[in-house]
Amino acid sequence: MDKVKNNKKINDKKETLRKVFLYIKPYWIYVILSVLFAAITVPMSLYVLFLMGRAVDCIIGIGKVDFIGLKSIIVLMIVLGALIGIMQWAMNVCNNKIVYNVIRDIRKDAFEKIQTLPLKYIDKNSYGEIVSKVIADVDQFADGLLMGFTQLFTSIITIFGTLIFMFYESVPISLVVVCLTPISLFVASFIAKRTYSMFKSQSETRGEQTAFIDEMIGNQKVVQAFGHEKEAVDTFDEINNRLEKSSLNATFFSSITNPATRFVNGLVYAGVGIAGALSVINGSLTVGTLTCFLNYANQYTKPFNEISGVVTELQNALACAKRVFELIEEPPDSPDLENAKELTNVKGEIDLKDVEFSYNLEKKFIENLNLQVKQGQKIALVGPTGCGKTTIINLLMRFYDVNDGDIEIDNNNIKEITRKSLRTNYGMVLQETWLKSGTVRENISMGKPNATEEEIISAAKAARVHNFIRRMPKGYDTVITENGEGLSQGQKQLLCIARVMLCLPPMLILDEATSSIDTRTEIKIQEAFMTMMKGRTSFIIAHRLSTIRDADIILVMKDGHIIEQGNHDKLLENRGFYYELYNSQFVGKVL
Incomplete structure (x- = not known):
């Protein structure tokens, strides 16, 4: 030995x-x-x-x-x-x-x-x-x-x-x-x-x-x-x-x-x-x-x-x-296929067919997931922590590949599409903000480097961050650090929202996008989001169920499965798991 x-x-x-x-x-x-x-x-x-x-x-x-x-x-x-x-x-x-x-x-x-x-x-x-x-x-x-x-x-x-x-x-x-x-x-x-x-x-x-x-x-x-x-x-x-x-x-x-x-x-x-x-x-x-x-x-x-x-x-x-x-020498991510197509002129019709996925192959997670999303629909994902909401986002963005089944966008299997063109057609705002070392202008225009000054300012106004930027020492030329030191969590999140507002891709992913913003600003941001989401396929993850009432379809997830789906009023009428989740928000509150 x-x-x-x-x-x-x-x-x-x-x-x-x-x-x-x-x-x-x-x-x-x-x-x-x-x-x-x-x-x-x-x-x-x-x-x-x-x-x-x-x-x-x-x-x-x-x-x-x-x-x-x-x-x-x-x-x-x-x-x-x-x-x-x-x-x-x-x-x-x-x-x-x-x-x-x-x-x-x-x-x-x-x-x-x-x-x-x-x-x-x-x-x-x-x-x-x-x-x-x-x-x-x-x-x-x-x-x-x-x-x-x-x-x-x-x-x-x-x-x-x-x-x-x-x-x-x-x-x-x-x-x-x-x-x-x-x-x-x-x-x-x-x-x-x-x-x-x-x-x-x-x-x-x-x-x-x-x-x-x-x-x-x-x-x-x-x-x-x-x-x-x-x-x-x-x-x-x-x-x-x-x-x-x-x-x-x-x-x-x-x-x-x-x-x-x-x-x-x-x-x-x-x-x-x-x-x-x-x-x-x-x-x-x-x-x-x-x-x-x-x-x-x-x-x-x-x-x-x-x-x-x-x-x-x-x-x-x-x-x-x-x-x-x-x-x-770690194996890289599986490369794009040699004949992979560029995703262009996207409508935003998404189809998940018999999708199966597990982080650990010995422990099954998502099984037989089927979902059809039409162009311009707002899809909300709700459920307890660890139920698979963020996992679905990872699969849609192809951060992870499915173990079995298919995900299609406009009848194109995402495995046959280049990752870059796939992700370019998504706009993401996450709960965890990310800013790079550089000017405010560079951070907002990251997804669209050739954006004009008018476009950047318009996006900042839509994200309700323009006035805050103007008060900074050098306005849009103010240099911020990688972690945005000196900025509040809400201000950092607003900059990330402005970044998406500038690109306006055909599909949106909002994962607790307003979690660090005060209620008054959130109402204004929600109005901006509503304008932005018109005609765009949107996936929304939110723990505050009051923010997803107007979603076209609410998918209620538990242990990697969709156990309920429908709009807000229909799900409340069913008095199922969503009904319990919704009412649990008000337990102990004086109404």
């Missing part, structure tokens, strides 16, 4: 690496330049160490210093040092270009995928978790990738270059270094294999924490209103403690790598020092050559420290990259 798990982890890492290389591939020119600069810089650095040994040999003793030779060596070392600095700067530029271009592409793909994900994915995963993948995990991946490109190429070339210089100077001492090297490799490999799963756990817990914080901040009023602060803090502490443990484990094991490899490096340095000293005593090496060897021993073992550090960071980076790639 453990062997199967280990093989799966190895395959996961290989697959993640393959995907990373696919993102790097378009920037191969920078990779080649980076390797080229490393290939030039490292030999030059090693040659500087070689020159240092020759400089030591120029200082033979008191009164026996070769100043001419020493001077030429020092000048050459200064020139080489300057060239090395320029080359390293150029290499770092290339590495940064690779990393941040790759990160840009990954974030772009992740955000584009979010736009095409089916709604069920957004519903099942917390916003904070998704945000954590796109922001925090990608940042962690960038850090590991940058360290990899900055140090990996240089370290590998340094190892091989140092060996060449050492074998050139002395084969026996070089063999001492080579024989002790596998110990360092074994230590780094042993630790790296155990850190991947720890960093993966750390990344997942961090995402969970981000999701929880996002939820608490977004619903702070609810938390405080229900005195849920202590429970929220306790839950956060529990997640935070798990993050602490997973982070400590990952950091502890990864931090062992450096001291362990340094210990091995100390052994290598000691071995070179002892073997070199004996060679100097025997006269087979000069003091300058021994100095070279000691420097090379340091230079040779240093990359192993760097590689072990890079490997540890790459474990973290790959764990984060895997989570991001999971998001990018």
